[in-house]
Amino acid sequence: MANEVNLNRLAVFAALVRAGSFTRAAEELGMTKAMVSQHLARLEQELGVTLLMRSTRRMSLTEAGAIFHADCVRILADAEAAIERAGESRDAPRGTLRMTTSLDYGIAVVVPKLASFMRRYPAVQVDLVLSDHITDVIAERFDLAIRGGWLRDSTLRATRLGSFRQLLVAAPGYLAEHGTPRRLDDLAAHGAIAMSALPAPLRWVFTAAGGARRTMRPRQAAQANSAAAVRGLVLAGTGIAVLPDYLVEEDIRAGRLVALLAQYRLPEGGVHAVYPGRKAPAKVRAFIDHLQGEMAPRATR
Structure with missing residues (x-):
């Protein structure tokens, strides 16, 4: 049965044929001559065929042995190529x-x-x-x-x-209509755009320069399930929002958005x-x- 064959013996058999003698095969494989002979005997037993005819002076492949040897050479070459490809995948980006x-x-x-x-x-x-x-x-x-x-x-x-910073932002047009919050308590007069994908979208924790923390829960004006959509709503003047710096820094530099309550810090987020x-x-x-x-x-x- 094929599943009873020890596949390691294929390499021993191929090395034996290549070397032409048990002595040279043993030297090449780093094992004893008796061990090479034992591997061959067990392989023949597992296959149920004679692979080599041996005498005191020479050995020769049987017909079944020649066919099997050709298959072994192909199998071992395919295995070496597979190992090489795996190594390339490990060592070189591809x-x-x-x-x-x-x-x-x-x-x-x-x-x-x-x-x-x-x-x-x-x-x-x-x-x-x-x-x-x-x-x-x-x-x-x-x-x-x-x-x-x-x-x-x-x-x-x-x-x-x-990492990224979180920034409280609003559009200039919105602030012109509703006023600019100067203190945390001023947030009660403003509607917030919530990022609904977050576990607590309207729980904003502000930290003052001295380390004191205060949690604010502003009134929701609208919500969206992506930060890009929240940004779009804020740009349209529908309310204020907390957004990551990488999404709004260019808008702040261009004057499309204004960063609010800069005397406080919001928690930084990590990027992993x-x-x-x-x-x-x-x-x-x-x-x-x-x-x-x-x-x-x-x-x-």
Whole structure:
């Protein structure tokens, strides 16, 4: 029965035929001559055929042995090629990198960095899936997920890439109509745009310069299930909102949005790369290293 054959004996048999004698095969394999003979005898027993005719001076393949030897050479060559390909996958970035991140972070941060990564690693093809839902990395066969915020407990491995600040913002037109909040108590007069995907979208924790904390729960004017949609509503003048810096910094510089209550800090969020398995493949490690290098100025400012 094929499933009763010890496949390691195929390499011994091929080495024996290649060497032409038990003595030279034993030297090549680093084992005793008796052990080589024992492997051959057991292989013949497992196959139920005679592979070699042996005399005191020479050995020769039987007809079945010649056919089997040709198959062994092909099988061993295929195995060596498979091992080499696996090693290349381990040591050099190649293949398809299937990754996911949120819509807003993907468009604002990840996508701009993909071009330089792909130029640097032309053997890697990228399959990027943007979604504001927390995906199951293993079930959906992702190599990597980039997640912002606060990580949940998970069996996935995580590498910190950087961080982002949360900013309270509003459009100039909205502030002209409703007034600009100067103190935390002023927030009661304003409607907030909630990011409904968060577990507590309207629980804002402000920290003063001296370290004192105060939690505010503003009145909801509207909600949306993505940060990009919340930003759009704020730009349209429908209310105030807390949004990540990477999404609104350009709007603040351009005057489209105004940062409010700058004397307080909101909690910083982390940005992590998460992936399954104990050791990330080369393509995953390469992209993580690339992002860390690109995000270093943001992470250290």
